[in-house]
Amino acid sequence: MQEPHLRQDRIPQHVAIIMDGNGRWAESRGLDRNDGHREGLESVRSVVRGAREIGIQTLTLYAFSMENWNRPKAEVTALMGLLDHYLEVEIDEVMENGIRVRAIGRLDRLPPGTRSAVEGAIEKTRDNRSMDLVFALSYGGRTEIVDAARRLLRDAELGEVDPEGLDEKTFASYLYAPDVRDPDLLIRTGAESRVSNFLLWQIAYTEICTTDLMWPDFRKPHLVNAILDFQTRERRYGLTSAQVGGRRGGLGSDS
Ligand code: FPP
Numbered sequence: 001m002q003e004p005h006l007r008q009d010r011i012p013q014h015v016a017i018i019m020d021g022n023g024r025w026a027e028s029r030g031l032d033r034n035d036g037h038r039e040g041l042e043s044v045r046s047v048v049r050g051a052r053e054i055g056i057q058t059l060t061l062y063a064f065s066m067e068n069w070n071r072p073k074a075e076v077t078a079l080m081g082l083l084d085h086y087l088e089v090e091i092d093e094v095m096e097n098g099i100r101v102r103a104i105g106r107l108d109r110l111p112p113g114t115r116s117a118v119e120g121a122i123e124k125t126r127d128n129r130s131m132d133l134v135f136a137l138s139y140g141g142r143t144e145i146v147d148a149a150r151r152l153l154r155d156a157e158l159g160e161v162d163p164e165g166l167d168e169k170t171f172a173s174y175l176y177a178p179d180v181r182d183p184d185l186l187i188r189t190g191a192e193s194r195v196s197n198f199l200l201w202q203i204a205y206t207e208i209c210t211t212d213l214m215w216p217d218f219r220k221p222h223l224v225n226a227i228l229d230f231q232t233r234e235r236r237y238g239l240t241s242a243q244v245g246g247r248r249g250g251l252g253s254d255s
Pocket of ligand 1: 019020021022023024025037038040041044061062063064068079082083084086190215
């Protein structure tokens with residue numbers, strides 16, 4: 001199903017989302033923060049379906065940051081439970097829609113049950129090609145860069161990498177998901193304009209769209225609106241407007 005008002009030649013190939021505002025959504029209604037996370041899961045369902053319908057190739061969701069480990073234990077447990085629930089309940093629809101589940105982050109820190117649910121979904125969906133759904137879990141952008149540097153240094157010690165010849169392309173090949181293109185569009189809900197340690201390397205040229213909506217209120221129509229906004233942007237990659245030919249919402253080869 002295509003969105004009639006979206007330009008089909010300018011659909012962002014990779015959309016990344018910082019899903020913020022679950023707690024405030026709940027607190028403003030006198031509810032428990034975990035009720036906000038539960039409602040946030042409905043937004044995840046809507047946006048995953050919507051992204052697939054729109055024709056987005058990769059959707060990355062910031063589901064749990066490294067910093068989130070410091071939240072109260074009950075909230076961490078509730079968030080892990082929601083992830084388990086999503087993977088269990090949605091896996092059939094995910095398969096039917098040809099979605100490949102992937103994950104980036106320090107997965108070794110996840111509780112064993114959650115980790116095996118994530119790994120099971122990755123394994124089950126590995127041959128799907130319609131859309132990649134990437135969960136950033138136990139993820140930090142700086143941690144990802146440090147992890148990449150550690151592996152790179154090991155390879156340098158083994159003589160497999162020449163430090164003098166190191167370039168951005170080689171460095172990027174050590175990131176968690178090197179085959180995933182950089183996001184074209186980053187959406188942040190929750191009325192904040194921070195990057196919050198998300199995909200620090202990958203968002204160098206990403207268009208950013210923020211909204212005052214709290215994540216539980218963000219559904220497919222809002223995703224469409226963010227893409228409409230994206231389609232008005234001129235991506236210049238450091239060049240002049242004339243050099244890029246006034247291209248709006250273009251995808252560029254290095255993005
Ligand atoms: C931010 O809201 C959101 C999170 C910490 C996690 C995102 C989790 C979900 C959307 C629910 C489950 C998702 C999956 C993929 C199973 P916040 O608590 O920081 O909100 P606040 O800033 O208002 O406190």
